[in-house]
Amino acid sequence: MNTRWVGMVLGGLFGAVIIAGLYFPILKQRVKQTAKIQPQSEEQARRELTQSLTANPTEARVNAKLFWASNAHDGSLAPVSVELPLSNEPALRAKQVLNTLLAGPADPELRTLPPDAVLLAFYLLPDGTGIADFSEAMASSIPSGIESEQRAVDSITRTLAASVPQITRLKILIHGQEVETLAGHLDLTGSFVVNPRGAQAANSAQPDLLTSSSIRLEPPLTPASTSRQTYAATREQPTNSR
Amino acid sequence: MLLKVRNRDDQRRQRTGHNSFHYAGFTLFLLAATFLTVSGQSGAQAPTTQNPPASVTPQNANPQTPNTVFSDSPRPRPGLNLVVLDPAHGGTDTGARGTGGIRESEIVLQFALQVRRALEAQGFQVIQTRMANENPSFDDRSAMANAQVGAVFVSLHVSSTGLPGTVRVYVNSDLPPTSGGREASGLIPWDRAQAPFLFLSHKLGDFVQGNLAVRFRGSPGSAQAAAIRQLRTTAAPAIAVEISSVSVNDRLDLDRMAPGVGDAIARGVTDFRPSYVVAGIPGGLP
Numbered sequence: 352m353n354t355r356w357v358g359m360v361l362g363g364l365f366g367a368v369i370i371a372g373l374y375f376p377i378l379k380q381r382v383k384q385t386a387k388i389q390p391q392s393e394e395q396a397r398r399e400l401t402q403s404l405t406a407n408p409t410e411a412r413v414n415a416k417l418f419w420a421s422n423a424h425d426g427s428l429a430p431v432s433v434e435l436p437l438s439n440e441p442a443l444r445a446k447q448v449l450n451t452l453l454a455g456p457a458d459p460e461l462r463t464l465p466p467d468a469v470l471l472a473f474y475l476l477p478d479g480t481g482i483a484d485f486s487e488a489m490a491s492s493i494p495s496g497i498e499s500e501q502r503a504v505d506s507i508t509r510t511l512a513a514s515v516p517q518i519t520r521l522k523i524l525i526h527g528q529e530v531e532t533l534a535g536h537l538d539l540t541g542s543f544v545v546n547p548r549g550a551q552a553a554n555s556a557q558p559d560l561l562t563s564s565s566i567r568l569e570p571p572l573t574p575a576s577t578s579r580q581t582y583a584a585t586r587e588q589p590t591n592s593r
Numbered sequence: 594m595l596l597k598v599r600n601r602d603d604q605r606r607q608r609t610g611h612n613s614f615h616y617a618g619f620t621l622f623l624l625a626a627t628f629l630t631v632s633g634q635s636g637a638q639a640p641t642t643q644n645p646p647a648s649v650t651p652q653n654a655n656p657q658t659p660n661t662v663f664s665d666s667p668r669p670r671p672g673l674n675l676v677v678l679d680p681a682h683g684g685t686d687t688g689a690r691g692t693g694g695i696r697e698s699e700i701v702l703q704f705a706l707q708v709r710r711a712l713e714a715q716g717f718q719v720i721q722t723r724m725a726n727e728n729p730s731f732d733d734r735s736a737m738a739n740a741q742v743g744a745v746f747v748s749l750h751v752s753s754t755g756l757p758g759t760v761r762v763y764v765n766s767d768l769p770p771t772s773g774g775r776e777a778s779g780l781i782p783w784d785r786a787q788a789p790f791l792f793l794s795h796k797l798g799d800f801v802q803g804n805l806a807v808r809f810r811g812s813p814g815s816a817q818a819a820a821i822r823q824l825r826t827t828a829a830p831a832i833a834v835e836i837s838s839v840s841v842n843d844r845l846d847l848d849r850m851a852p853g854v855g856d857a858i859a860r861g862v863t864d865f866r867p868s869y870v871v872a873g874i875p876g877g878l879p
Contacts (some may be wrong), residue, residue, distance in 0.1 A: 369597040424756070425756070426754070426755060436612060456858075494689065494750030494752075494753035494754055495688055495689040495690070495697070495753055496689050496750065496751075496753045496755075496756050496835065496838070496839075497750060497752065497761075497763050497819050497833060497835045498752055498754050498761065499752065499753060499836060500819075501640050501819040501820070504752075504820070528850060531731070531822060532822045535682060535688055535689075535819055536681075536750070536819075536821060536822065536823075536824070537679075537819065537821065538820040538821060538822040539827055540822070541820070543820070
């Protein structure tokens, strides 16, 4: 009984080894093939990205300031001038600079945003509020922490401020949804100030533009408050909470 | 830990292949699972009994410190009496995770223990937003501070970035007033409860950061501003303290920082004490 069992098990194992031996070269070939395909598709993706930037030959090439992490590794940001063909249409221009920011600097250590994050859409409301909709990787791949999350948002708002003066505030969505925090710390329920002066001008020019919708503009900011990265909740406030 | 040991035992027994051992192992596993479930539930319930209801005065709030300086007076001394300590994350939310398996949610609990000791040594009462591996919501944590009189809120974090061995203090970024500041009812809107306290938060943050910078080289000299969700709904001087980082190779490097961080926070809060005047706060709690 026992020897028969051992025989059967050994026979089965022997068969498995032979099958594995036959299958191994096929598997190896497949791995080689996929390895060949991958760099191609990456290159393609990059080409698509640059193509979208150079889609219109009439777009003037301008020096755009992109804010990535500084070489000092102290958590601060440093502007890098990159010559880009940028559209004159603010929403498209914002998309172009954000895509370049997402593509990352020459030194990957100085990235501020996760490499797999994608900008899904960018909208610009008439009052100057920009809405950037990022893929889920923006929230899931970013290193969790107050410093890293604040730096990511700072790099986005400062890059937009440098290239698209029409944007006054920025609201960040993740996969089309409003989320409470970016990765456990930074508040995304409100909007971030991009161009404080523009916010003031837009406010005085069109004060009641969006009062009917859920987004409401804040009163002008004082110069003292604009010196820091400023944050404001744009939710409608409940009038009788208690 | 207990689960791991017993599981390993079970596997060993199952591997012997003998039927009786099989059953014995399975029964042991069931027993272990039942025991752990029961103890886990009681562990989760325990801290809630320590969370004081809003009506409880601060003296009774903390059962672990029965003989504090305030115990002989029936009413709390005006000014700063209490520190609400918030070990961030917990439960399914691990927070920052290092490559070496270090979890922010676990480390902050250890730090909280040291900070608590240092604060109690300075005569403060301490309430923690969580005592074990659970995850109260942002609002639940804020509510614990908002229900207290004369409290400050200190949220503890461990980052995934930054120079290891440094500590940064953060204050909520400016919250510009809507509809002229306070609501017509005179109440502070929950969504922006931090707004009237920002000035005091900056003061507290600078005191704590100053003390941290002395102990941890490379740390900034003053508190920084960031849009931190936890602080926005907190109606008290509130700061977040972030220690760098979960990316250290050895967990001991972080453990060694804990007493220094506790001491610096306790000293910072003590330095801040004279600046804390409830009556002077616009929209301050009664």
